[in-house]
Amino acid sequence: MDSLWPHLEKLLPRVQKPARYIGCEDGAVHPVPEPGQVSWLLVYPDTYEIGLPNQGLQILYEILNENPQAVAERSYAPWTDLDALMRSEGIPLFSVDTHRSAGSFDVVAFNLSAELTYTNLLNCIDLAGIPVRTEHRDGSHPLVLAGGHCTYNPEPLADFLDAVVLGDGEEVVTEITAVIADWRQSDPTGGSRHEVLRALAKVPGVYVPSMYHVAYDGPHLRSVTPRFADIPERVEKRTIADLADWPYPRRQLVPVTEVVHDRLNVEVFRGCTRGCRFCQAGMITRPVRERPADQVRQMIADGLRRTGYDEVALTSLSSADYSGIGEVVSDTVRSSSAGRPVSVALPSLRVDAFTVGVAAEIGRARRTGLTFAPEAGTWRMRQVINKLISDDDLYGAVESAYSQGWRRMKLYFLTGLPTETDEDTLGIAELARQCVALGRKHTKSASVTVSVGGFVPKPFTPFQWFGQNTVAELSRKIGLLKDDLRRSSGVQLKWHDPKATLVEGIVSRGDRRLGVVIEDVWRHGGLFQEWSEHFELGRWMDAMERHGLSPDWYVHRHRTEDEVLPWDHLSAGLHKDFLWQDWRDSLESVGLEDCRWTPCYDCGACTGYGIEHIVASAVPPAGGSQGTGQGIVTAPSPVAVPAAVPVVLGGSGR
Amino acid sequence: MIRLRFRYTKLGKIRFIGHRDLARVWERALRRSELPVASTEGFSPRPKVHFGLALSTGFESLGEYLDVDLTEDADEASIASGPDLAAQVTPLLPEGMDVQMVQHIDRGQSLQAAVAVCSWRIEVGGVSPTVLADRVGTLMSAEVVEMVRTRKERTTEQDIRPSLQLLEVDGPVERVTWDEGSLLFAELRTAPPGLKVAELLELIAPEAVESRVCRTHQWIEGDGARQEPLSLATHPPYAGMRAS
Incomplete structure (x- = not known):
């Protein structure tokens, strides 16, 4: 297990940000694997600054290193400057913990959080000295695994991944370790990979793409079926029943160089049942599992003492929904670090629970950045997407913040949503102006930053059948906003490049035929595609054309109810007919309540797995309308809406 | 306080x-x-x-x-x-x-203003002690060492010889990543014109494959003596x- 460090340190004076590659974090371990132990390399396929804070990766790093059968280290995608030097000097991908080569691990496991990192994944595999295609690997190569939200449609990466984990990783990594340890013991020369892959495919939650046969019917997918009788027809996701059993990370990594989210992060709950129809995370992570408040307090206290941070983020998909959020925030702010108040950040903040009280408590310390996500500009549009916050909820939250001393905040919106009209799009500008006007009552320098992203329909959401807006249409809508906000002082507009949105769309709902496209883009130098300075749509369009694939077919067309979707052989627990009904309901602006506080409507996520919500409070948080049923149209929707229902699916809004 | x-x-x-x-x-x-x-x-x-x-x-x-x-x-x-x-x-x-x-x-x-001299231990990879000693000898025996410097788009020539207090080659040094290397000790004054280690290496070892630089001491001067x-x-x- 030779360290590559002496060779690497020679190159580091020649690259940007060399501290990305040194490790040295507080909390890092430097394991020396013993015979019989399975060594994992956990890789985040983006830069260190983006990847280091990833909580999923840190949780598994700890759990694996606590397992006597396993050791784990970490790696991140080297930036293009180091990548070039490593290739010219013959230095492979390395771990940042002990700086040993990626190829010397038993498992190289990727966290997949964003579609635009897929070419980086191929690059990391290649830089590790592993053949990029599974069929070219043998027993001497590490197994290449992936987990994370993007694995709910792993088909575009099926050619490159030996196995994929669906859902929570806390339990399944131990089971995978045991299977690999058995294989290594029974076959120390590592001859055949077939047996180990076949054994992995039988672990619940593990999908082995090469064990499935794909049949097409012209451009359409006909079926994805197991090649062997002992391989499951459908792979179900893994869900840990109770977050209280998993108080991880216990030793959050504290980097020595600046990263995003550079603060203590404590996950207060997992899952979300607000039911926002565009939100894949909320659909695939059900049910809601709250961490007990005492455990949250303990993790905050221990974490602050150990790390020296003076800021805590209470993380989840919607932290203001946490039962007793007010008390936890106020206890945390008052807990003090070195005699000063602790700053609290609430990412993913729903506006309806951000009250003056919470604002005042957070404002006692250094004020953290505030981001609200109304997602759409009009109440009608928000009914369609089931983000049921009223204009008044938003204005209430914004006024709370300005009255407590904030001067600027960020508002997140999506454009290109189903049924969106120009009135809905321009509603974004109107909301922003109203927010600034409210702020001006409290401070002359009130401003808001409006961030607009093009909507990408995702698998396992009610919008998985929706035809995404074209680049031209998204650009037109952004243009409308630019024109409308030109003379609005105090509003700053930012937008996501619609061309990148198109590529996300191709990959999000793509099938196995896209593997060659991703490989092609990578071989033509397409790295770090989520970084605007490296993104180039032309590379993707050329590759699609070379392989005879149509972006329109993958992205812009509406899918029908009977279409076989590339992820139909995988399951997040959600019944497909529930998703279809919710899709039809959305087109009628029919709302769906939060099942945390109202009766179960059997989406499948709990009932299918014999689990349930763990929520301390029986009532929704005060201060907003959602969850109370107020303002929601719950008229029974027609049982079967004809597919040709005359609605404008995100058209140009004439 | x-x-x-x-x-x-x-x-x-x-x-x-x-x-x-x-x-x-x-x-x-x-x-x-x-x-x-x-x-x-x-x-x-x-x-x-x-x-x-x-x-x-x-x-x-x-x-x-x-x-x-x-x-x-x-x-x-x-x-x-x-x-x-x-x-x-x-x-x-x-x-x-x-x-x-x-x-x-x-x-x-302030510390920054007080420190007048820094001592450096430098491993110069890819340059032999004989070659380096030769260049050091030439540099130290010169009375004036003109260096072209660009600051805010203005190019000036400065004599950096006063910043060179001591340069000494102390034999070979080995690393796995180079075949031949030299150990160099330097004392550089901080007061203008000043001379950075990187500039020094550019003058006497531009072909170095790698240099390992360690600041060993910082010195404050006063009453004809120096102390850390x-x-x-x-x-x-x-x-x-x-x-x-």
Whole structure:
């Protein structure tokens, strides 16, 4: 297990940000694997600054290193400057913990959080000295695994991944370790990979793409079926029943160089049942599992003492929904670090629970950045997407913040949503102006930053059948906003490049035929595609054309109810007919309540797995309308809406 | 008000963190130490600390300094003595950063302004001792060494010879990553015109495959003698603190 460090340190004076590659974090371990132990390399396929804070990766790093059968280290995608030097000097991908080569691990496991990192994944595999295609690997190569939200449609990466984990990783990594340890013991020369892959495919939650046969019917997918009788027809996701059993990370990594989210992060709950129809995370992570408040307090206290941070983020998909959020925030702010108040950040903040009280408590310390996500500009549009916050909820939250001393905040919106009209799009500008006007009552320098992203329909959401807006249409809508906000002082507009949105769309709902496209883009130098300075749509369009694939077919067309979707052989627990009904309901602006506080409507996520919500409070948080049923149209929707229902699916809004 | 001066190392992998990162590392370590560190006023209070001469990212050091102001009401008796405080703070820092000494000092000239000379130990990879010694001899025997410098798009010629106090080649040095290398000791003055280590290496070893640079000492001059801001040789440490 030779360290590559002496060779690497020679190159580091020649690259940007060399501290990305040194490790040295507080909390890092430097394991020396013993015979019989399975060594994992956990890789985040983006830069260190983006990847280091990833909580999923840190949780598994700890759990694996606590397992006597396993050791784990970490790696991140080297930036293009180091990548070039490593290739010219013959230095492979390395771990940042002990700086040993990626190829010397038993498992190289990727966290997949964003579609635009897929070419980086191929690059990391290649830089590790592993053949990029599974069929070219043998027993001497590490197994290449992936987990994370993007694995709910792993088909575009099926050619490159030996196995994929669906859902929570806390339990399944131990089971995978045991299977690999058995294989290594029974076959120390590592001859055949077939047996180990076949054994992995039988672990619940593990999908082995090469064990499935794909049949097409012209451009359409006909079926994805197991090649062997002992391989499951459908792979179900893994869900840990109770977050209280998993108080991880216990030793959050504290980097020595600046990263995003550079603060203590404590996950207060997992899952979300607000039911926002565009939100894949909320659909695939059900049910809601709250961490007990005492455990949250303990993790905050221990974490602050150990790390020296003076800021805590209470993380989840919607932290203001946490039962007793007010008390936890106020206890945390008052807990003090070195005699000063602790700053609290609430990412993913729903506006309806951000009250003056919470604002005042957070404002006692250094004020953290505030981001609200109304997602759409009009109440009608928000009914369609089931983000049921009223204009008044938003204005209430914004006024709370300005009255407590904030001067600027960020508002997140999506454009290109189903049924969106120009009135809905321009509603974004109107909301922003109203927010600034409210702020001006409290401070002359009130401003808001409006961030607009093009909507990408995702698998396992009610919008998985929706035809995404074209680049031209998204650009037109952004243009409308630019024109409308030109003379609005105090509003700053930012937008996501619609061309990148198109590529996300191709990959999000793509099938196995896209593997060659991703490989092609990578071989033509397409790295770090989520970084605007490296993104180039032309590379993707050329590759699609070379392989005879149509972006329109993958992205812009509406899918029908009977279409076989590339992820139909995988399951997040959600019944497909529930998703279809919710899709039809959305087109009628029919709302769906939060099942945390109202009766179960059997989406499948709990009932299918014999689990349930763990929520301390029986009532929704005060201060907003959602969850109370107020303002929601719950008229029974027609049982079967004809597919040709005359609605404008995100058209140009004439 | 109490001001503490820390002397510490920056060795090994941690040498690749830059100045801003170093400041953050210290900030967190000081919070964990629970020393009553004074804060700046304002919207975003920061601890009142003063760094000495910046060290280039990638250079090692055997003697870096940090001055830390404690709060007005800090109680001297409650603060650990120098060696104890050093032992208490070192585990809060990354590997390669060891606190060698802490002393109570009088508030005076800033570290940056006080240090007149730095001593450097430089491993020059890919250049033989004979070749390097030859170039060093030529450079040191010159009376004037003109160097073209560009600052804000203005090009000037400066004589950097006064900044060269000492250059000495001390035989070969080996590393796995190069075949032949030389060990060079340098003493460079900080006052203008000044000469950076990188500039020196560009003058005498432009073909080096790698250079390993370590600042071994920083010197303050006065009354014809020189001393370090905190000298490790002049134990017992912390005398100042206990005497006051």
